[in-house]
Amino acid sequence: MPEDRLQPAALNALLKEANARWQAGETSLTKLSPEEQVLRLGYAPGPGEETLEQRMTAATARLAAAMAVAAGYPASFDWRNVGGKNFITPIRDQGGCGSCVAFGSTATVEGTFRVQRGDPNLVVDLSEAHLFYCVAKAQGRTCGNGWWVAPALDGYKGGIVDEACFPYTAVDQACNLCSDWQGRLTKITGWHTVASPSDMKTWLSSKGPLATCFVVYNDFFSYSSGVYHHVTGGVAGGHCVCCIGYDDAQGCWICKNSWGTGWGEGGFFRIAYGDCGIDSTMWAVEGIEETGWQTNRRVIGLWSIDQDRNAWAYVDGIGWRKIASDSDNIFFDLLVQVASAKTSNRPVNFYQQQGVIRQVYIL
């Protein structure tokens, strides 16, 4: 339709007329044909999930709840600036492939990993190609028919390699993992959906980013800044991104897109509470399952409680790790040695399995 392809000047005139809170401009997406634009999406609700229409209806119904001020979380939060630290990995570009679910999910896992470690500089770049061209492909999903979040996060429970092991290119292709891929997997401990705006804000402000999906209208491709809300244009399709924060004063969620830095606010966007189904349901990654050796670390804290075999060590740059508690003997041997490492402030090499310390060298 003609109004769907409005030039930025004409669209901005419409936005002004509508008292819109966002601005349109030439973006990396406005240069594409409608067919190419749709390929930058890729969210197809799965069996039993809300349809796009149901997401919009549910989000609209929860608008009052989203706008409400409640205790338990701050009035605004942004993982790009937590005490001056940025926990969000760089903006990616999914290109001409409907793989947004892989990008939104991966961005959420990467951000969660940095938050879990408490390390904004943690080098983590996971393979969207593995997630999409191996896991999704095995389920019959392609660049042309998209995917949904639950199986993508299930894929992360099985493990996804790092980007260098299977670099992303935007075309359907064979699952082509590196030879040592089995030793390069990052797994998550679990995931769950978050349904209420207050729970979303609580999670965002304390645990990490959330994956979310929404309805993209054609005016969204021209978004350059501000708080987006749908003004004009028809539905282009469903899209998934990573929600990294919110702002109650502006009444918006802050999200990371996968359309490169030439779109939006350097690749990010703000979108109004309740708009386009953005906050109907979001997906939380519960934690990163860490298995393997960590070397040259320092134990800087210890914790214990009045419970059987329950003690933890705080490892600098990693965070809290539980001491293995298979037996009294194992528990105390490890605890005494870890405590010794703290006392002497000596470096330690330790092996953790799913985040539990199971072997220690004090150097």
Place this chain on the structure above:
Amino acid sequence: MVDTKPQEQLLWGVAATVGSGAAQAGAPTAGPPISAQEGAAAVGASVWVTNQRVNALWTIAESRNSWVGIAGVGWRKLANNSDTAVVALTILAANAKQTQGILNYRQEADNMIHEMYLW
């Protein structure tokens, strides 16, 4: 039978002031201390006492009877509901004594220490 206690006069130190803390069963929730602020804050029957130093230890040949001398506070018994818990808490207390690290602990209505963070 009443457990033996350490003698109060064998401990000395400075007075504590007020601060805050938080409790959760099963896993630690607090990160490393950002600033040193002594204190104690009540959460129901629980009291978190923060930024303390251990200046004495005491134990005796009795089951689950281990005490910690807190500077300015006095003797506090370690929770005695579990063999492994009392030993783990004792290990942390001994470490605190040796390193003079910052100790944050949760004291319950029974006046025993039930949870410890040591930095």
